[in-house]
Amino acid sequence: MTPEAWDYLQGGAEDEITLAENVAAFRRRRFVPRVLVDVASANTAATLLGTRVGLPIGVAPVAAQGLADPDGEVATARAAAESGALFCLSTVSSRSIEEVASAVPDAPRWFQLYVNEDRRFTRRLVERAEAGGFRAIVLTVDLPVLGYREREKRRGWELDVRLGNFEGEAGRAAREEGEEEGAVDLDRLLDMRSVAMTWDIVGALRGWTSLPLVVKGILSGDDARLAVERGIDAVWVSNHGGRQLDRSIASLDALGTVAAAVDGRAEVYVDGGLRRGSDALVARALGARAAFTGRPFVAALGAGGEAGVRRAFAILREELERAMALLGTPTLDHVRPEHLAPG
Amino acid sequence: MTPEAWDYLQGGAEDEITLAENVAAFRRRRFVPRVLVDVASANTAATLLGTRVGLPIGVAPVAAQGLADPDGEVATARAAAESGALFCLSTVSSRSIEEVASAVPDAPRWFQLYVNEDRRFTRRLVERAEAGGFRAIVLTVDLPVLGYREREKRRGWELDVRLGNFEGEAGRAAREEGEEEGAVDLDRLLDMRSVAMTWDIVGALRGWTSLPLVVKGILSGDDARLAVERGIDAVWVSNHGGRQLDRSIASLDALGTVAAAVDGRAEVYVDGGLRRGSDALVARALGARAAFTGRPFVAALGAGGEAGVRRAFAILREELERAMALLGTPTLDHVRPEHLAPG
Amino acid sequence: MTPEAWDYLQGGAEDEITLAENVAAFRRRRFVPRVLVDVASANTAATLLGTRVGLPIGVAPVAAQGLADPDGEVATARAAAESGALFCLSTVSSRSIEEVASAVPDAPRWFQLYVNEDRRFTRRLVERAEAGGFRAIVLTVDLPVLGYREREKRRGWELDVRLGNFEGEAGRAAREEGEEEGAVDLDRLLDMRSVAMTWDIVGALRGWTSLPLVVKGILSGDDARLAVERGIDAVWVSNHGGRQLDRSIASLDALGTVAAAVDGRAEVYVDGGLRRGSDALVARALGARAAFTGRPFVAALGAGGEAGVRRAFAILREELERAMALLGTPTLDHVRPEHLAPG
Amino acid sequence: MTPEAWDYLQGGAEDEITLAENVAAFRRRRFVPRVLVDVASANTAATLLGTRVGLPIGVAPVAAQGLADPDGEVATARAAAESGALFCLSTVSSRSIEEVASAVPDAPRWFQLYVNEDRRFTRRLVERAEAGGFRAIVLTVDLPVLGYREREKRRGWELDVRLGNFEGEAGRAAREEGEEEGAVDLDRLLDMRSVAMTWDIVGALRGWTSLPLVVKGILSGDDARLAVERGIDAVWVSNHGGRQLDRSIASLDALGTVAAAVDGRAEVYVDGGLRRGSDALVARALGARAAFTGRPFVAALGAGGEAGVRRAFAILREELERAMALLGTPTLDHVRPEHLAPG
Numbered sequence A, B, C, D: 001m002t003p004e005a006w007d008y009l010q011g012g013a014e015d016e017i018t019l020a021e022n023v024a025a026f027r028r029r030r031f032v033p034r035v036l037v038d039v040a041s042a043n044t045a046a047t048l049l050g051t052r053v054g055l056p057i058g059v060a061p062v063a064a065q066g067l068a069d070p071d072g073e074v075a076t077a078r079a080a081a082e083s084g085a086l087f088c089l090s091t092v093s094s095r096s097i098e099e100v101a102s103a104v105p106d107a108p109r110w111f112q113l114y115v116n117e118d119r120r121f122t123r124r125l126v127e128r129a130e131a132g133g134f135r136a137i138v139l140t141v142d143l144p145v146l147g148y149r150e151r152e153k154r155r156g157w158e159l160d161v162r163l164g165n166f167e168g169e170a171g172r173a174a175r176e177e178g179e180e181e182g183a184v185d186l187d188r189l190l191d192m193r194s195v196a197m198t199w200d201i202v203g204a205l206r207g208w209t210s211l212p213l214v215v216k217g218i219l220s221g222d223d224a225r226l227a228v229e230r231g232i233d234a235v236w237v238s239n240h241g242g243r244q245l246d247r248s249i250a251s252l253d254a255l256g257t258v259a260a261a262v263d264g265r266a267e268v269y270v271d272g273g274l275r276r277g278s279d280a281l282v283a284r285a286l287g288a289r290a291a292f293t294g295r296p297f298v299a300a301l302g303a304g305g306e307a308g309v310r311r312a313f314a315i316l317r318e319e320l321e322r323a324m325a326l327l328g329t330p331t332l333d334h335v336r337p338e339h340l341a342p343g
Helices: A003-010 A017-028 A072-082 A097-103 A119-131 A150-155 A168-174 A186-190 A200-208 A221-229 A251-262 A279-285 A295-327 B003-010 B017-028 B072-082 B097-103 B119-131 B150-155 B168-174 B186-190 B200-208 B221-229 B251-262 B279-285 B295-327 C003-010 C017-028 C072-082 C097-103 C119-131 C150-155 C168-174 C186-190 C200-208 C221-229 C251-262 C279-285 C295-327 D003-010 D017-028 D072-082 D097-103 D119-131 D150-155 D168-172 D186-190 D200-208 D221-229 D251-262 D279-285 D295-327
Strands: A046-048 A051-053 A057-059 A087-089 A109-113 A137-140 A213-218 A234-237 A267-271 A290-293 B046-048 B051-053 B057-059 B087-089 B109-113 B137-140 B213-218 B234-237 B267-271 B290-293 C046-048 C051-053 C057-059 C087-089 C109-113 C137-140 C213-218 C234-237 C267-271 C290-293 D046-048 D051-053 D057-059 D087-089 D109-113 D137-140 D213-218 D234-237 D267-271 D290-293
Touching (some): A003 A150, A017 A251, A057 A072, A057 A295, A137 A200, A200 A213, A213 A221, A221 A251, A234 A251, A290 A295, B003 B150, B017 B251, B057 B087, B057 B295, B072 B087, B097 B119, B213 B221, B234 B251, B251 B279, B279 B290, C003 C150, C003 C295, C057 C087, C057 C295, C072 C087, C072 C295, C097 C119, C109 C119, C213 C221, C221 C251, C234 C251, C251 C279, C279 C295, D003 D150, D057 D072, D097 D109, D097 D119, D109 D119, D137 D200, D213 D221, D279 D295
Parallel strands (some): A057 A290, A267 A290, B057 B290, B137 B213, B234 B267, C087 C109, C137 C213, C234 C267, D213 D234, D267 D290
Antiparallel strands (some): B046 B051
């Protein structure tokens, strides 16, 4: 992986305070294990929007994974499938919806959606995802504009990879007049200020697809309530991995408030800062049915390709299994708020 | 900039605890962004004492900017004017009231006032400011005596720059018998202990000028209430950039108490520790209509002159604009206490 | 001591957060000494399950002390006996129950029990301990599976010492078909997942022995209550020295809750993080009748054999005696919660 | 000053946690200055047990100041006298009661008393102090036994200076059979365990002298109440500069509780951690009429003799004067709890 790619994939906004806080928020929590619980039949399975997965740790949508490995998202998705984990594909992936769908046709996959200026193109993305067997649409709502990422500003670096979903016939609509195929300006593409996207987008999405809808990027209880009132199927607590508004609250620190606001009316997930298998238990105790993470998988992808990601999953699973036994929680449903020390 | 000048402009009192705390207080706060808000028409404008400015970040009064650049305050004021920002001129500026007034005749400017032992000279300063088109008098109240600044004591350094407002005919009154023109002893000049200045000064000022009055250097709710009762137009929360009483509470940490005491009866500002455009949103959420900062602009002035200050403003504006979009607050009036995490 | 042995004996699980927190939890506490108390007749004696010991600091069960010194547990037990302190022998000790019993026949000793897959072997251990004059059975309940210890994973190191209790006729039952004498696979031995051990084990133990029962590895008040309801004689607060579930609450931080739950119905001890004689007073003020520690003694054992452990005890006793005089507590019964600052 | 002397004079007990905390406790506090207060006539004077002193910072009793300078306590006392400050002489001073008395006959001085095994010798000390014009007896109550000072243990160092009060006729009673004059074993001398000193000592002291009595070494509110009930004139909050029980609460952190318990029925002082003139204001706001410090003066004594101590006082006074002006408190009586931020 080039230093530029590393900076893009691993860096965050401004002073990277939120990036660091996401990890620190997990590390601050303390377990209160229960003992003499029968953990002989412990298992790590979870059900997410009706889909059974082998463990409650999924691959968060990370853009342009071709920066880490030539196979990009295809490699990551394969490793996730072999590990029994959920994979979430980014709109701005290196490999297209169709490539990933044909690589892991039967694996549980979700599609992360950026709403583009061009509504027709956005709708086409949703339809392609549904056609490709993706099982939910994960609408990202915390990117009205790209965050202020200084690593890139300092390097003067520009993303120079193909973005699979913007190529060929299907991608034509997203390109500016005269732009080369694949040479999409990410900054323009992702600057949503002109779109004036509001909660009305939920209604539009419901008209385009029958897939479950997940709203990703919620940090406040009030927004969680709005999402539930709009009939969203799941709320995904996230600060975009510290890449958007620096000094946003750590996603784990926002989780409790959001889960309380949702109050069981939708599923709740979290991403940002998960580095150990046991972190999934922390997230669960605070109200998240599953936790997602991106950077560890992308680092593993860069270091060892598909096998690297499989290895990352194996470590996380091993850590999680041991932690469940040690916490006295043979299944995820056994994990309660009381398994964390207060404060 | 010489090391001595750097120490003077960037240093603080004693152990520089408050200097560091001012910055840390901003960095400790956490945003709780709202999503799916229409931020297409976001703008950063603010109205301060009736004057419309392009952004809620102003240039705090910093003494002797000639230490950083030959053009001193004229350069800074020009850059502020071009950036649509408010400029506040110090009594002990390198360039005089009249020089700044003629450099940026139409730009929003305020004049910071030190009350001198010689009341006639003080009154003349106010009259010169009003005549020069400055739109408010900012009375500094936290300098009954200079703070204990060890950097200077260790170097044995003495300020050796012209102080424009003390030169020529107008400045004669401020000089001791036999003192050379411009060779003012700042320590004597600013030692207010003999003045026994009290809240009565407000009445005197009202008699000298019809300009709005701002009291700068308030950290307690009780003093804020006194200021409001005296009819002050705005309260400026400040610990003088950590240059006066070390271990004074960080200005941002005092802001909430002061704003609650003012209770809407006057405008409230804050300075001390602002380093990012998003800091203006932190300040706003805690009750400040605008935030001021000095050191970043003076550092920029030393590094790049007027263009350097313009660049500093451009960065702050860009950061602020992105942060407003990401926080879900298209205007400053949208920013609420709830946009910060409690505690 | 080899680096591998050091890592095994001094290391902890995963990021060693709990390992560090155990120590930090003691160091965070602050004493509030009382003065002008008659401390002339101060003494450090304590009574633990009816046995009088000279000081309230015992040797926690540490596996495989042959890694630190050829005499292993025999040396440690001798030093403890000479120091008037309680010694707790591990099931997975280098030297057998019988060797330790014959080395210090009259000294107060407890036996730490791991429940093995083979119930007959487990029962034999208990019977051997009782026959050998051990005065209590300390049932470890926080090891349903070994913790995730990265130091060992990185080194690829395997424990290569004899485990005395698994040798000879008595140890045969614990060995797999074809395993050499003494070459026990600790990972298999200690993986209790298949055992499905629950609170029912207490009833089984009561049927095997009339010795007092201590449950070691309690961190939650609810488990402490369950232990008391099952008639356990003492609750030992422990996170296994940070070797099991990383990020478990520091044992000292769990002590208050556990002691409140026990409410005088059983004795309470604590281990994890004790490094100074005065730590025993911290533990006492929070509700522990005695504190145990392992790493300091094992380090002393490696550095100076039996004499090293005696020296460690001498230092701890000297520190404790001075601290008791300085705290104004001539006996341990004088130590009250009020001797610690709140919070 | 030799490294050994430095370690003795500047070091603390065990891990020196309390030593560091004493300083940190001052540095954590934050001022809330008041403005536009008339501070023209500010002054730093205080009245301590009826004696007017020029500033509320006194010299705490430090043993064996001959380690820092040949003139020892005579030099320190002279500098204090010239600075208008209170000097407190230690029982275990290098220079005797009589030497100090004749050096500064008219200066305000107090005598710190260790109660010796030999009651007649102790009584003689009190009588000598009264005869020498010392104006109060400061009874140290936090040294039932010397603290555990590892710097000295590591060096194997023994105090090797004359102790003036134990020489000649007057000192004979304190020496063991066969001990040389001046060669007193400090460890034996100060080990009070055999003395079994209790609150009854107060009654004995009242019988020996009509001087005011100060009890030094109080950290708990309960002990403060006992002192008041015994008719003590002043309570001196202290942890002996972190030299006795390590992890004792920082004296400043104990001050509020003690002052509340005293409730105006006696004067309250504090020592431990004062390093800046403004620290006296922190102490005052929390209820102490005066603050004492030792290490800064002894360091100054070692660096510059009597002139060094005078310089230390000059700096402290300058810092204090500026801080009082900046805090808006023209006299010490103006300092209120509200001048510190809560928490």
